Every structure is written in structure tokens, then in C-alpha cells.
Amino acid sequence: MADISMNKARVMIRKALQKGRELELKPLSVVVLDAGGHVKAFEREDGAAPGRFAIAQGKAYGAVMLGMAGTAQMQRAEQQGYFMNAVNGVYGGQVIPVPGGVLVRDKRGVVIGAVGVTGDTSDNDAICAAFGIEQANLVAEI
Amino acid sequence: MADISMNKARVMIRKALQKGRELELKPLSVVVLDAGGHVKAFEREDGAAPGRFAIAQGKAYGAVMLGMAGTAQMQRAEQQGYFMNAVNGVYGGQVIPVPGGVLVRDKRGVVIGAVGVTGDTSDNDAICAAFGIEQANLVAEI
Amino acid sequence: MADISMNKARVMIRKALQKGRELELKPLSVVVLDAGGHVKAFEREDGAAPGRFAIAQGKAYGAVMLGMAGTAQMQRAEQQGYFMNAVNGVYGGQVIPVPGGVLVRDKRGVVIGAVGVTGDTSDNDAICAAFGIEQANLVAEI
């Protein structure tokens, strides 16, 4: 398996949103990117701010392009801020280096995409992303 | 009603894709933008090329921002190419002025967003978008 | 197979360059992009102009992102120039819609990347790209 099917993407989004409702989080937005960092599917809940697509995408995009999940990106940004700034330069400013950008791996460990969630705290966003990924029988790296 | 709910967006996407399968079209990608031109939901079928999100978005974005559906944009582009080029300048190059960008109006005629479809011929793309909109009890302007 | 290995990429580049020498073409530059449009390998022959990387990449990038090889892109550009201009807008101006951007398919027909060649006439560029792809036991769509 080297790709995320549309059906898997739907499951990941639905389950991530369901987890957000269970935890009574703010309205969430969830994107699924493929192994090349390209948008496969997206949904924005009613009440979420209009610009949330770009935030969700930015969290997931950096994860795929660097092969590094949001938590690791945030640590690097805190230790060596100019490096993550420079990374954003070469990626056209499309990277949001915080939790909520979660790598999706298949059972063999190969990165096949990423899920980006935004709307609540970064940590809660990441919990919902990981839940969606696991419900699709894939492996999450937060 | 001034907004497209997430449920309506899901219906529009599912029905547009269903129509594509009925007509045996190539794999489609479908985006729903809200009344501000911002992404509400998106799905890309398996087998569609990776860059199709940007094409779908570009069709729908011009429709919302100009209040002019894809067919009218194409006519303008053919008659007065420099005008649509200039429009693209002020909109950051994000407009694809061909059929498949379909305006969504509520029952009173107010524009509440747009659907963008890409993957087959522009005319077939528009048919699928309009079908999805109508199945959600909204009014399509192709 | 959903990816181009580094070894396959090397074969494609070497064989494309070898074909160029056989045909006594001008110095060539050859890029291999993966299924997400990202650079896997590149070589520029001695004597080629310094800016040839971007031309090779632009030919291959549009092919992957649209799922449409250079010849088909050129036909579209000639019939509906404003459409290909608009496509370039949404892809950040990274598309060169002429022959020499050749799709790479695996034996089942799935697009797994593209080869971009530049340096001689567009038609000769495409011949070299296709030769390299075939020598790697993959299928070329010019």
C-alpha cells in the first residue's frame, strides 16, 4: 500500500471529527494529504473560521515533505527557530510546525501521507488526527 | 441561509461523484467553497492526478469571487483574454475560467458558494457539479 | 510498484543521455520526478545552459500534476491558451507545456512519475525521455 484511498481518507476525517465531538472540542477542520503532500480530502465543520483549510494543510504538508510529524517539528522550531523559518522559505511558506500534523504510515512503516487537524489546542488536534488514522487501520506518528 | 453546511457539502460531493461514475467519466475531484471563497470540503477520487485540487479550487474560486460561473468566465476569456488575465493578477493567479466552476445559490437566489469539478471534459465536469448541487436542494448556475 | 526507485531513475537518466549522444543532439538535461511531482534525480550535461534544471522540471511537473503528457499539454495550450495560462497560475508558474515532459507508467498503467528532458528540439527531447523510460522497463506516454 503506497497510497491513501478515498475511502480511507473519508474514514480518517469522519472519525477525527467524531472524536472532536466526543471531547466537546471547538469546531475542527481536517485534511488528508497523500504521500506527495497533495490534498486527497478535506472537511471543515460548521462554525470553524474560514481560513482553517490553510492551517490544516500547513500542519500536514510539513509532516509529509520533511518526513517529520508536528511534535518533532515544534521541538526543532523551539531549539533552532531560524532553521524552521528557512525550511518554510524553501517550501513557499506552507509549513505550520506544531502538533496536529500527524504522519500516516502503513503497516510496514512507510509514510503514505499525513492528516492535519486544526480548531482546538494543538494537542487536542493531534489526538483527533491520531484517532482517525488508527480507526482506518493505519499507524499514526504524532 | 447564507452558508453551505458541512452536511450539504458532503451531499454535493457524493452526488457529483456518483454522477461521474454513472456517466463512466475519468476520476473526478470535487471541491465546495463557501460564500467567501474558502474551502469547505473536498474529495479526489482514486486514480485522479495529484494536482487536481488546485484545478478544482481555481474553477470554483473565480466563480465565487466574481459572482460569475465558469461558462460565463470562459466566454469572457475568449472575447477579452487580457481582462481575465488581469483578473487573475488581482486574485493571485487562482482563477481557472472554464466550465466546471458552478455557482451555488439558495432558493432566494443568493450566492452561497461554488462547486468546482475537474477530471473529465469541462462540460462533463459541469454536469456533475450541477447534479450534486441540485441533489442538495440548491440552485446551480453553470 | 507505485514509486520510481533511485536505481530506475539512474537508468532512465543514463539511457536518455546516451540516446542524445547517439543522435548527436545538443547537451541535454534530464530530471526524474516521482508520483507526487518531487525531484528524485537530475543530471545536466557539460555545455548545457545553467538554467536548464527549471525547464526540465517544468516539463515533467505539469505532466505529473495534471496526469497529461507534454504533447497533450501543448495541444491544449494551442487550442485554449488562457486555460494553460490559468493552470500555470494555480501551480505557481512551474509548468512548461511542450513535448519533453513524458509520463512514466508502470506495467499496470498507473502513473508513477515523469521524466523531463530539455536541450534540443522538444521532439528530440521527448524521444530521449521515452527511450530512457523504456530501457528501465517502464511505459512512456509522450
Add this chain to the structure above:
Amino acid sequence: MADISMNKARVMIRKALQKGRELELKPLSVVVLDAGGHVKAFEREDGAAPGRFAIAQGKAYGAVMLGMAGTAQMQRAEQQGYFMNAVNGVYGGQVIPVPGGVLVRDKRGVVIGAVGVTGDTSDNDAICAAFGIEQANLVAEI
């Protein structure tokens, strides 16, 4: 000698990758830029994240354009962050100021290009780049 030949570029890349395998590093990506900062050759190992071309290029690009290797750039970034930010402004955001961007000098000391390596720690990246340069009978400045 004012230029890196394609054969020298191949040697530098092969040897840098060979060193990475010897040291059991993560999958590496290696770019060679010429004396004008333009891409001469590149390879990305299987398993490396898709966005690694831009990181490798950014490391090498700053080295050539400033005539300052990655280690010196990093020191400057840590001492005077606004300066390296401003440098990135004038170079279009294409500079990654960390080790792994290694200057290539000929025997007379003239800068004829740079090698950029990414994938493991910055220090390990630089070791591999320097090894490749030395194996091509050129002089590395880390």
C-alpha cells in the same frame, strides 16, 4: 578549472551516498550546484521524504551565493538572526543556513560550486558531503 563536470558531480553524489550507507545514516539526498548556484546533479535515496530536494538545494545555494559554507552560516544565524533572515529575503527564501551545505574548491582554492546533503543530523550530512568532494579530488569547506 571553473566548473564541476557531470562526471565529477556523479562521483561526489555516489561517494557521499556510499559514506551514508557505511555510517548507517538515514536515507540521504545529495545535490551538486555549479559556480553560479545552479543545479548540476541530484539524487534522493529510496525512503527519503519527498521534500528533501529543496532542503539539499537550500543548504548548497546559500554556500555558493554567499561564498560561506553551512557551518559559518549557522554561526552567523545564531549570532545575528536578522542578518540571515534578511539574506533570505534577497535570495527569495532559498537559503538553509546549517551544516550540510559544503563549498567545493579546486586545487587553487577557487569556489567552483557546492554540495548539499540532507537526511540525517546536520553534522553527519556535512561529513558525507565532504567525503564525496574529497573523493572527486576537490577541496571541501564544511
